[in-house]
Amino acid sequence: MGKRYLSIILFFSLVGKIYASSCCGASGSSSQLIIGDNSFEATLTSTLKNNVGETYDDGQSKFNNKSVKDYSYLQKLEFKKMLSEKFQSGIGIGFESKKMQKTGKSESDQGLTDLSASFNYELISDNIYSSYIPRTFLGLRLNYPFGKNLYNAKKDLNIDVRGNGYRQIGTTLVLLKDRYQINFLPTYTPKQGNTPNFMSYSLGGQKSFNHNDWDFGFGLKWNYIENKKELSRSIQNFENSFFINYTLNPNTILGIAYNDNTLIGKSRNSNLARDLSFNLTWQNPL
Amino acid sequence: MKTIILFIGIFLLASCGKSPLLNKAKDSPFSVVTSQEKKYEFPKAQLKFQMTWITPPNIEELSSLNLEFEDAIASEIAIESYIEMRDHGHGSSPIVITILKDQKTVELKELSFFMTGRWTLVINLIKNGKQIDTWEKDIYL
Numbered sequence: 001m002g003k004r005y006l007s008i009i010l011f012f013s014l015v016g017k018i019y020a021s022s023c024c025g026a027s028g029s030s031s032q033l034i035i036g037d038n039s040f041e042a043t044l045t046s047t048l049k050n051n052v053g054e055t056y057d058d059g060q061s062k063f064n065n066k067s068v069k070d071y072s073y074l075q076k077l078e079f080k081k082m083l084s085e086k087f088q089s090g091i092g093i094g095f096e097s098k099k100m101q102k103t104g105k106s107e108s109d110q111g112l113t114d115l116s117a118s119f120n121y122e123l124i125s126d127n128i129y130s131s132y133i134p135r136t137f138l139g140l141r142l143n144y145p146f147g148k149n150l151y152n153a154k155k156d157l158n159i160d161v162r163g164n165g166y167r168q169i170g171t172t173l174v175l176l177k178d179r180y181q182i183n184f185l186p187t188y189t190p191k192q193g194n195t196p197n198f199m200s201y202s203l204g205g206q207k208s209f210n211h212n213d214w215d216f217g218f219g220l221k222w223n224y225i226e227n228k229k230e231l232s233r234s235i236q237n238f239e240n241s242f243f244i245n246y247t248l249n250p251n252t253i254l255g256i257a258y259n260d261n262t263l264i265g266k267s268r269n270s271n272l273a274r275d276l277s278f279n280l281t282w283q284n285p286l
Numbered sequence: 287m288k289t290i291i292l293f294i295g296i297f298l299l300a301s302c303g304k305s306p307l308l309n310k311a312k313d314s315p316f317s318v319v320t321s322q323e324k325k326y327e328f329p330k331a332q333l334k335f336q337m338t339w340i341t342p343p344n345i346e347e348l349s350s351l352n353l354e355f356e357d358a359i360a361s362e363i364a365i366e367s368y369i370e371m372r373d374h375g376h377g378s379s380p381i382v383i384t385i386l387k388d389q390k391t392v393e394l395k396e397l398s399f400f401m402t403g404r405w406t407l408v409i410n411l412i413k414n415g416k417q418i419d420t421w422e423k424d425i426y427l
Contacts, residue, residue, distance in 0.1 A: 053306070053402065054401050054402045054403050055306055056311065056373075056402075056403055056404065057373050057404065059303060059304065059306075059309055060309050060310065060311040061306035061307070061309055061310050061311060062310070062311050062402035062403075062427070063310065064345065064402075065345075065346075067346050068345055068346065100400075102345055102346075102398075102400045102401075103344075103345060103346065103347055103348050103349075103398045103399065103400050104346065104347040104348055105348075105398070150374065150375055150376040151375065151376070153376070156379045156398065157379075157398070157400050158376060158400075228375055232372065232373060232374055232375025232376075233372075233373045233374075235374075238305075261306075262305065262306045262307050263305055263306075263307060264305050265302070265303055265305060266302070266303025266304060266305075266309075267305075267306050269373045269374055269403070271401075272306050
């Protein structure tokens with residue numbers, strides 16, 4: 001059994017070529033929550049991302065032609081643990097490989113992305129018998145970058161931009177009811193280097209369904225970064241997601257998800273991207 | 287079932303506006319960059335020039351252009367130039383600038399327009415380490 005899981009992890013590690021990510025996407029944050037009855041969860045996620053174009057300030061889009069290559073390959077590891085009946089914490093880190101072919105140049109880069117930490121509290125549990133009051137989590141998120149951001153990138157094509165690239169602090173609000181989930185994640189980026197302070201927001205909803213050992217569903221998330229005073233205009237996009245999870249056994253879940261921000265909603269000054277993720281979660285049920 | 291339809295409806299309403307797939311720009315939605323440009327001027331230095339693209343802006347290869355001044359540039363004046371995307375807030379790799387011997391022609395090479403959107407080409411005149419004049423032009427890819 002152990003060899004099967006090891007082979008799955010190795011498969012995820014070797015899938016795909018390595019290209020770069022675009023600069024200007026408003027990427028949403030993660031809530032890093034344990035929602036099920038588990039005391040501990042560890043998740044390995046492998047993501048292949050294809051940046052297919054950009055949008056102008058008026059919302060019109062321009063998709064890259066076939067001669068332009070812009071991919072990234074991200075491996076992310078997350079650990080989440082219940083500290084008490086209502087408190088939980090999480091930590092995560094990623095490693096990204098990038099290679100870009102544009103303007104006749106071919107550039108590559110790889111390295112750690114962001115170190116993220118979260119502390120969450122279950123404000124309202126499922127023990128409250130009400131058709132209207134959702135299960136509610138409140139939390140705090142911290143982000144520390146190992147990659148560059150737009151304003152301190154040093155390499156050609158901004159290829160050394162990885163992850164969010166900023167020190168950030170944010171809050172989390174998650175509402176759950178009958179397999180519906182709503183997340184609101186406002187994030188504050190303080191002044192650092194040449195970048196002024198700014199706010200960004202992520203608001204998303206998700207619906208899941210269950211059939212035996214299968215969970216599947218869809219979601220929509222709005223990502224917004226406010227304009228950075230005289231430095232840049234605001235950025236926004238809407239990201240669709242579709243996911244399927246399979247419970248292999250009480251300790252292990254396999255999942256696949258597809259995210260696409262080209263389908264719905266007005267996108268402004270944002271990259272256009274499609275990505276496919278494979279994840280493996282090991283959990284310790286209570 | 288009604289709840290699911292309501293949920294989907296809320297999502298679609300929340301994301302009003304044309305999707306990127308349905309709102310593609312037709313060629314360049316703004317000004318068209320051609321290989322022959324009209325005459326421009328540095329207002330303070332009163333230097334007139336014409337800008338000619340050798341390789342027009344595009345994502346597939348590095349671009350280059352020539353500035354041809356009506357009058358020779360004084361030897362103590364240096365040229366500084368860069369391109370940036372002000373809507374996104376980032377720049378690009380350094381431009382290679384060469385002032386030819388006639389002091390009237392300036393070559394700008396290796397302009398890297400590596401994504402679509404609004405770029406701004408900025409050209410500064412520098413004398414004794416100080417900027418004495420500036421000129422800029424928006425370029426849309």
